[in-house]
Amino acid sequence: MKRVYIMLLISLLFVCAGCSGKIGHGVVLWSIPEQGLSDGDIVPVYAKSNISKVYIIGLPDSKQKLEVPLWQISPPESKRKAQQTASYYAEYRRRYARAALDGLPIRAEPVNTANQVYRLRLNEVIKILYKGEGQAVMVGKNPLEGEWLRVLTEDGSRGWCFSYNLRLFDETKAGSDAAETIEEKDALLDEVLAKRWVPDFYKGIIDSGKIDLTRINAGYGFDTGAESGTISICLDNLSITEEFRGAEKTGINIYSFKETPITMTVQSPDTIVVQHVGKDGLPSSYGFVSLEKSGIPQFLSLNRLSENLLASEDGVPLAPADTESEEDGEKTAAEWINELIAYEKERRLKQYLVLSSHGPVFSSSNYGVLTLKEDAVFTWTGFRLLSNSGLLPSSLRTADAGRGKVAIKYFIAGELESQFDGILSFSFNGSDTDVHFLYKMEETGLRLENIAPGSLKKSTVSARSSNPLVLFFAKR
Template sequence: MRVGKIYSSASVLVIFILLLLSCTSGGIGYGVILWPPEGSSLESADVVRIISESNIEESYIIEDPRSEENLSLKRWRVDYYNNENEARRAAENYRPFANTMALSSRVGLPVRSEPDALSDRVYRLRQHEELKVLSKATEEVQVGEYLGFWYKVLTRDGTQGYCFDKELTVYQEGEREAVLSVQNVDPRVDDFFTRSYYPERFVHLIRRGTPALQVLNPEFGFFPDREQGVVTIVSSKYRLSREFSGIEEAGTNRFYLTDSNVYVTLENPAPPVSSILAQFQNGPEEITARFIAIPDLEEIIEKEKLRREEALQQIVEMGERFMSSAYGTIEIFPDGSFNWTGKERLVPGTIKAGFGDTGSIRFDRYISPKLMRDYTGAATFRFQGAGPEQGISFLYSLEPQGIRFTMIPEDNVKDFMVDEIGYNSLVLFMNLQS
């Protein structure tokens, strides 16, 4: 009897485990595909079996109903249901909108939490941003002075909400280019918003090999942000921020950032847009300025910083102390600071009386190709007590016994470039001290 009871209990346990496995082997539920990934065999309104879920990845593992392969999909692409019947009923309701898309006609069009103009904004659309339509209200409603429908929509970051159709263009999948064409959207406009633009002078300095860091400030320029609906224009004299609600044609190649009082002329006949002419107000002043796209500006700046650091280290590696019986002793340190004592003969004719003995050495001058045969580079000694733009500049050549400095009159420096040394320039030879 005891054996029979044990056998009977074991059988019940096995049957229970088998039932449990049969219940769980089918996955965790079912889903309706809302917006399939590009290139996928899945289609909107497909019903799929959901195998598992990852909270870390915010995704489902689903079974492709066509290939029967398991795929990973972000959760926002799938509407979850507990059982297959619920999923199929939902799919039938969604099927009329399976291929329905929409475009925002302006910057800042709100997606709201409810089909109500007073409900919370959950997303701010970019101009011509594409949306997936999930459903449409059955009745027209009045919003302000407009009569229209609310659409339930899905954005590409997974936000769901409601959008009023006043500034929404609804179309079928695959018709996007035709819709944009009907709206007369210049293909350069989308390209224009993908870049930052910098003052034309930056390009001039870079092309002639004088990327002066005191000028190439990456915060200066023309920065259009379509997503936020803001254009920022910055220079050493002003910082302007203008909100805009869209972009509209204002003449041949000319566009107006709506409501911003900023006009932009796109100077390239086709994408990519690399040169623009901007017109805007700074108080009572009307400004017209050209800005250029410089994709590798940050890289150019880093290379110039490295060049200056290498020039300093080249001197420091010779030794830190250089002396002249006539012009004193210069100590140059690895951090770019210096100490120049015994320079009385140079005061006040060359070095102003108010300058101290210490300061920093900068390699912010450039020499023309014809001077490169005779000189290693150019350096500026900026003394404590001097103004930020004051200092003494020299051409220098590194020699086995020390450094030969040839003074450069500031009149010979044109846009940071030294093209000639002039007549009777002061020459200082500073002997290397071991």
């Protein structure tokens, strides 16, 4: 106790001794309105106490002296140099900011991975000192809007804070944010909540031009709950529904849906990742794109235009070139998907009818007679050689004729697209196994080629069998 008393006495003597003369001039870094001082003002500094961590400064146009924390004044220097320091801070004089995100970090360097020196509370006020050059903050592949600012907190902590989640204000303006808490709407969140979301793999399907109906479902998607009041995630073997109670920002472009196990990371206004924590406590993530980003509306509009041109005379469209109706903007994602499914089914049927009209009866001395009817029903007689070889279902070995449904439902890719017209799939009555053939319409008939087991991947065949069996049927 005696030692502490001696140190305080020495400190007091030091301060008093320094009161007679200045040790330099400093720049006010944080306004002291009750004393008529604002940041950027230059004041004389008479003494410094490292024990009490204060400066003794003088008030302009007054003999009064004042104790202020060391962090609130720049280090004393000559008046000329203090003026240079003040000019360095001039761009952001009287400029402060509120944190729009709870836990927003202040970092040691203007780099998003640098050590954190401080974490701001929501609405906490900080002083902006100046801006600097730093590493871009990325969200996915896109840089986040904003800049790195050198900031000062009310306890004297200094560091770098990215401006995206700061709300700057001028303390001199009446009615400024200085006296208000931040309750403003999040424009990015509002934009995301208003959009229609479909699984991200839909974009790859549209880009390929091969509409795989085994992977598309009108019920798949993410409903933000903005209109329905209920958040839902629906995918293959997954159906999650939660009451919507609002969303709060918990990180850079990360939002938590209140009182639910669902969070959302916004990678761009058209790309999100939704995370759900299951009852087992394990998180699962699912990617979604906006309906517009998926390309579905554009794909269907282009095909409307193509059909319109084909139905026109002399290439003059029968309707406006954009082929979009006012109702398109009001359609739900499910309605767009149903239209896409209907389009693809119609395309496949048209392709099959072209083949059927090419015959419809095709015959081979070795492989029998194949009839492809307009209603997608087939009959096949004299095929015993194929059933005995195992190419057709073994259940047909004793049959003289086979009947069933025939369809075009799979795709060819790569070099096969120039060699074949498509894939025919035969579903024989009484058999659970479909039989698939590559097919090519020839001038005099129909050529079929068996598809090796395992060649059909994700509804697509991209390579021929290493030892294919080629069947040729002549038109009758």
